[in-house]
């Protein structure tokens with residue numbers, strides 16, 4: 001039996017792969033390397049890497065015929081909300097059609113469990129906080145709409161076809177290997193990157209869009225991996241959707257303060273006009289997943305320390 005991780009060469013996927021391998025499991029990664037990197041993956045004889053797209057139906061058919069997958073962790077996606085706005089057709093092919101193709105193959109070959117990575121983006125800008133899974137949704141971008149539609153297909157696969165399937169709504173994930181290189185990269189990776197440049201003597205700034213009082217629920221990637229494994233194992237997750245965050249709301253100003261405590265100093269902060277469509281506040285109610293044993297182990301300080309250390313070692 002093998003476990004399939006789509007998008008396994010990406011940021012979150014590579015942490016999941018690392019954990020699965022450490023448990024002695026046999027892992028197959030399917031990734032087209034559009035944003036992922038082979039270097040993100042550990043060397044292991046239990047790991048098979050296949051370069052290809054989840055939109056290639058023939059490849060998927062052969063893959064699912066060649067292996068018997070106990071679990072499919074589906075993380076492959078065009079993860080950039082910005083790109084989904086610029087290129088909605090191509091994004092939809094990957095983020096929606098790709099999910100449907102994987103569900104079809106999982107159903108056909110009787111995969112034991114299907115775990116899908118959805119996003120807090122499904123909630124959009126509705127004001128009520130913290131977000132509970134049974135609250136209304138209002139996805140505002142092609143990315144959010146495709147995540148929501150995929151999520152419904154995923155959980156309905158349980159009631160319609162008996163495929164054990166779960167969707168997890170990740171909030172703002174951060175950690176080692178997150179790519180800081182685009183202006184739309186996760187804010188923590190960008191701020192750490194700028195801080196390291198500053199410490200090396202380069203002239204740079206931390207750019208805050210708006211007043212810095214906007215909040216996010218920042219969740220460390222290792223806690224996300226724990227949630228993925230609970231979703232895989234616990235039968236009570238079948239046909240259900242769960243938030244994955246910490247339940248804590250942190251403003252960007254608090255984030256910068258914590259980063260300063262860790263790094264000693266940060267570059268000058270420059271306040272720029274707010275980003276269009278930016279959500280003001282975000283926080284997850286994680287009690288539904290907590291009832292199944294989930295408990296985030298990393299405070300922002302602890303997760304940020306580890307992430308900062310990794311970036312410092314890697315970028316030096």
Ligand code: NAD
Pocket residue numbers: 006007008009010011012013030031032033034035036037052053054055074075076077078079094098117118119120169170171172173174186
């Ligand atoms: P990432 O870009 O690092 O990982 C996505 C991976 O999918 C990459 O390795 C990429 O090469 C691969 N991929 C893209 N298109 C593909 C295709 N057509 N076929 C095969 N592989 C393909 O992003 P990430 O942050 O690790 O995101 C992982 C998942 O979590 C995504 O589904 C994303 O939407 C979701 N998510 C992430 C966050 C976050 O804060 N990072 C928040 C909510 C949801």
Ligand code: UD1
Pocket residue numbers: 079080081119120121170171172173183184185186187188190191207208209210214216252275278279282
């Ligand atoms: C994030 C995710 C998105 C997900 C959504 C769900 C990333 C990259 N994006 O979007 O996939 O669907 O959560 O809620 O993880 N900011 C700055 N300066 C910067 C960069 C960002 O001030 O240099 C601000 C942004 O304007 C925003 C906040 O920081 O207010 C967080 O931004 P970002 O990390 O891009 O995440 P989200 O927009 O929340």
